[in-house]
Amino acid sequence: MNVVINKLKKLLLKNIVLYSIIAVCFVGSILFVQYNYSFYDRPIAKIIETNLEDSVQVVDMHNNRDQLFTQQIIAEFKNGQEKGQQIHITNEYSTSGAYDHAYRVGNDLFVSIDEQTNASGDLTGSIKDIKRDKYIVMIMWVFIFVLLLIGKKQGFFSIVSLAVNALLLSFALDVYVNNSSISLLWICGITVILFTVTSLLLVNGFNEKAYAAIVATLLGTFISLLIAYLVIWITAGSGLRYEEMSFLTRPYEMVFMAGLFVGSLGAVMDVAITMSSSIFGLYEKDNHISTKALKKSGLEIGKDIMGTMTNILFFAYISGSIPVLILYIKNHTSLSFALSMNLSLELARALAGGIGIVLAIPIGLYTSIFFVNRKRHKL
Numbered sequence: 001m002n003v004v005i006n007k008l009k010k011l012l013l014k015n016i017v018l019y020s021i022i023a024v025c026f027v028g029s030i031l032f033v034q035y036n037y038s039f040y041d042r043p044i045a046k047i048i049e050t051n052l053e054d055s056v057q058v059v060d061m062h063n064n065r066d067q068l069f070t071q072q073i074i075a076e077f078k079n080g081q082e083k084g085q086q087i088h089i090t091n092e093y094s095t096s097g098a099y100d101h102a103y104r105v106g107n108d109l110f111v112s113i114d115e116q117t118n119a120s121g122d123l124t125g126s127i128k129d130i131k132r133d134k135y136i137v138m139i140m141w142v143f144i145f146v147l148l149l150i151g152k153k154q155g156f157f158s159i160v161s162l163a164v165n166a167l168l169l170s171f172a173l174d175v176y177v178n179n180s181s182i183s184l185l186w187i188c189g190i191t192v193i194l195f196t197v198t199s200l201l202l203v204n205g206f207n208e209k210a211y212a213a214i215v216a217t218l219l220g221t222f223i224s225l226l227i228a229y230l231v232i233w234i235t236a237g238s239g240l241r242y243e244e245m246s247f248l249t250r251p252y253e254m255v256f257m258a259g260l261f262v263g264s265l266g267a268v269m270d271v272a273i274t275m276s277s278s279i280f281g282l283y284e285k286d287n288h289i290s291t292k293a294l295k296k297s298g299l300e301i302g303k304d305i306m307g308t309m310t311n312i313l314f315f316a317y318i319s320g321s322i323p324v325l326i327l328y329i330k331n332h333t334s335l336s337f338a339l340s341m342n343l344s345l346e347l348a349r350a351l352a353g354g355i356g357i358v359l360a361i362p363i364g365l366y367t368s369i370f371f372v373n374r375k376r377h378k379l
Contacts, residue, residue, distance in 0.1 A: 275364030
């Protein structure tokens with residue numbers, strides 16, 4: 001009885017320590033982003049007063065209506081040599097809000113200061129951007145709390161794996177930018193392997209289920225990339241529009257293939273771990289289940305998730321282009337031209353990822369069965 005009580009005390013103590021660390025990190029990060037002005041090199045000013053001076057109705061040549069507003073802003077500097085001084089800014093924005101924004105009291109703005117002051121001697125300037133780090137941190141904590149609430153221990157390791165993967169991606173891109181002689185595909189290939197191993201082992205632990213998912217993920221991702229590369233090579237990239245990459249100084253095709261490589265990884269990994277977890281779940285419920293029954297059940301599971309996963313991938317890629325598509329169509333651009341200009345690369349990514357998803361089902365199934373049979377022989 002005493003042993004059980006001591007274990008419960010230790011477990012309770014661990015939970016208290018863990019929750020205390022999370023609470024301290026939460027409060028500390030929120031306070032930090034509220035008062036971290038001195039860590040920025042660019043001047044930051046907090047809005048203390050706004051006045052709407054004028055509004056005008058406008059109509060363009062395509063009969064699109066909009067309303068333009070002129071807003072006078074008084075803000076107080078929070079860092080730099082001008083800290084404590086006020087700056088007067090004129091902000092023009094529209095109802096459509098394509099490239100502008102209406103600001104309100106309390107917003108933190110990155111500003112530039114005019115060299116010459118106005119007649120009254122006040123500092124004047126223009127808005128460069130809005131400081132959004134506090135909103136990003138709040139959303140990040142909501143994401144963390146939801147993961148911890150639902151996933152508990154696995155949710156915690158999911159957060160760790162996400163942080164590790166973000167650092168790996170940042171390091172990989174830094175290596176490529178500073179070493180143009182290294183192939184981006186080789187860098188992404190190594191990074192994809194590290195992503196897969198880190199994510200699946202951290203979340204699922206060192207076991208046969210994770211090993212099966214790793215093998216299925218890597219095979220499915222690399223085979224889908226190979227198929228996509230062969231198709232693009234055979235068709236000479238006909239139909240792909242690289243205009244959105246026009247500012248790059250690196251080969252468009254290589255960058256696109258690298259993005260396709262990393263982009264399809266998440267969906268393939270999801271399918272692979274689903275297949276692996278399902279097969280091992282069936283085996284753990286009935287250790288004497290036949291291989292034929294495992295195959296039949298695995299194929300049924302694969303068919304069920306195939307359609308939803310490909311749709312998820314399609315919507316994830318296409319959704320980001322909806323605002324630009326509306327802008328093109330609103331300005332009387334033909335639908336075929338708007339689609340070819342904005343969706344050719346997204347559709348190619350979605351199709352390549354879809355191929356990876358479909359391949360990951362049989363690969364994940366037979367890989368998982370292989371590890372299940374291997375586990376049986378050990379018993």
